[in-house]
Amino acid sequence: MINVIFPDGATRQYANGITGSELVESISKSLAKKTVAMRVNGELSDLSDELFDGAKIEFILRDDEAALELIRHDCAHVLAEAVQELWPDTQVTIGPVIENGFYYDFARDEPFSMEDLDKIEKRMRQIIERGAEFTKEIWSREKAKQVFATKGEHYKVELIDAIAEGESVKIYKQGQWFDLCRGPHMRSTKDIGQAFKLIKVAGAYWRGDSNNAMLSRIYGTAWAKQKQLDDYLHMLEEAEKRDHRKLGRELDLFHFQEEAMGSVFWHPNGHIIYNALEQYIRRKVSAADYKEIKTPELIDIKLWKKSGHWAKFRENMFVVPDEVPSMENDAPILSGDAKLMALKPMNCPAHVQIFNQGIKSYRDLPLRYAEFGCCHRNEAHGALHGLMRVRQMTQDDGHIFCTAEQIKSETENFCDLLDSIYHELGFDEVNILLATRPKVRAGSDEVWDLAEKSLSEALSSTGREFKIIEGEGAFYGPKLEFHLKDAIGRTWQCGTLQLDFVLPERLEASYIDKDSKRQTPVMLHRAILGSLERFIGILIENHAGRMPMWLAPTQVVVAPITSDIDDYAIKVVEQLKANNIRAISDLRSEKINYKVREHSHAKVPAIFVVGKREAEENTVSIRRLGSQGQSVMALKEAINNIVKEAQPPDLKNL
RNA sequence: GCUGCUGUAGCUCAGGGGUAGAGCACUCCAUUGGUAAUGGAGAGGCCGAGAGUUCAAAUCUCUCCAGCAGCACCA
DSSP states (O other), X not given: OEEEEOTTSOEEEEOTTOBHHHHHHHHOHHHHHHEEEEEETTEEEOTTSBOOTTEEEEEEETTSTTHHHHHHHHHHHHHHHHHHHHOTTOEEOOOOEETTEEEEEEEOSSOOOHHHHHHHHHHHHHHHHHTOBEEEEEEOHHHHHHHHHHTTOHXXXXXXXXXXXXXXXEEEEETTEEEEOOOOOOSBGGGGOSOEEEEEEEEEEXXXXXXXXXXXXXXXXXXXXXXXXXXXXXXXXXXHHTOHHHHHHHTTOEEOXXXXXXXXXXXXXXXXXXXXXHHHHHHHHHHTTOEEOOOOSEEEHHHHHHHTHHHHHGGGOOEEXXXXXXXXXXXXXXXXXXXXXXXXXXXXXXXXHHHTSSOEEGGGOXXXXXXXXXXXXXXXXXXXXXXXXXXXXXXXEEEEEEOGGGHHHHHHHHHHHHHHHHHHTTOOOEEEEEEOOOSSOOSOHHHHHXXXXXXXXXXXXXXXXXXXXXXOSBTTBOEEEEEEEOTTSOEEEEEEEEEESSHHHHTTOOEEOTTSOEEOOEEEEEEEEEEHHHHHHHHHHHHTTOOOTTTOSSOEEEEESSGGGHHHHHHHHHHHHHTTOOEEEOOSSOOHHHHHHHHHHTTOSEEEEEOHHHHHHTEEEEXXXXXSOOEEEEHHHHHHHHHHHTSOXXXXXO
């Protein structure tokens, strides 16, 4: 007999060799019907696994959160089976679960088309209907390799070779079809249900290495219930509608063109947002005791060599010879021995240069520099993505020079500043990650201990929750990442705080300590928004283009109903402008319906409609974006309200 | 950078070996109206770039370039 422990702590005795499904059957038929897997001592397992003495078990019902992973994983297997039924010469490779779904990579000469996806999906639904049971077999390494080799599944053979000694080689069968798999799986393909959809096809490298062969990847999404699938598909649609590249064009904010690919042409409307945001951050960092500086964009590669960027970051740097090229047939000729300059990809070395001017005392620390530094990075062409990934960007960058003892308080200060800014910008959910020492790193373990401890203590002392990502730190120090959740649930990494013990040393930064000895300061790299370009992209998508009043390029449109009210409309605009409101009049001889429609599409937050009545009574009829109705108000009151609303968030309530 | 797809008017897109098409936007004219499209007329294009096949190429072929999706990258 064996003892099995249930989630509520109760222990019951069962016969040796009892499986999870036999056990659940013995408890209740209806529970057994809903149970698709189990957790044994906290590990997801097949229901068909035999239990052992002292096993803590927990049943996973199909509707449990935990079952979602299984649904998606099983769905990936069915996808592979469907593809091999349709195209038997296709090799299967791996098919893991990812956020919101799964994918499977196939090796095949012809890539899949979108039409193929429909065919595959149909076949998948049939396979699921067949409801073949998942059964597990343990094979010897030799047998597994031989069977897959005979089938021509060379990638699987390679996977078997990669399985650690001592780990068993598991084969999961579903009817005739079988796959090498770690498991676990649900009872049968029927448990998957029909709430899934194949989303897209794409190329992907074998084992994620760009030196390897390119495979064909099929992405799918799967859910427990149809409603969840519908919601997810709706979210994707919503995300598409919010695409900042589309809105940027429609709202006339910015554009890109071939001659400057990856760099933004800011139009007047977009630049209003840009400036408002920059000025806001300038006020915030100034209040947090940062000194704003400005450093050169073009710097001799000598400095980049010294800083280490030349060795680590060269392939992302734009290099410019300091020479006037001679010309032949309009083609430039460079001598090849001119001095080389590089457009700065980062601001840090330049900030150290300013720190290094004059002699610094421990009394000067912490010393905080901020710069809206324009950086150039030669990003891979395939990486460019609207404002989100550009080749020329402006970071809201800053560097804090301090002592090791000050790391903790500086971290706390910075977190407070971030909280305040994210909150004011409308992002109230922030996930914090602490990336710790990587395998290859600079600096002694002692210093790393202190650095990691300072960061985690600073976070804990303020009651902030954070996750640790082991080994993901920069080679020069650990870092914090701040991820913002947007209005439709996507997260964006924006803020970062990175400790650096290497650069100050390399660039010979020092201060005179209390004992009049020279010391090397610690350097904290930090950014709040990340890049202004990218953050504006995030703001556009977060607000779906309907910017809050203080960021809206045009804040008010005054639209007269007939042309004999034009004078009054002009007067209203003048008064708005006198109060620093970005207002325009729309005097075209169009109907009011037309004007309202057009400015609503342009996402102007407020339309003041003025007709004969309003002109006589010195009022305006206000129509706010997103509302169907309107309200009539005295002009003075209306202006006051707009002025109040148009205050940047840090200046409201002052 | 890799794989796949795409590139025709400002935008969204149709067409497809032999005068280049639509809707919206734009310009002009009429219209003066009460909260999401008033009517009419007009203008607008090296069909991404280059080469090739052909009597003839926007259309077929090749090479580039850019965009899109994913991968890789992301100090």
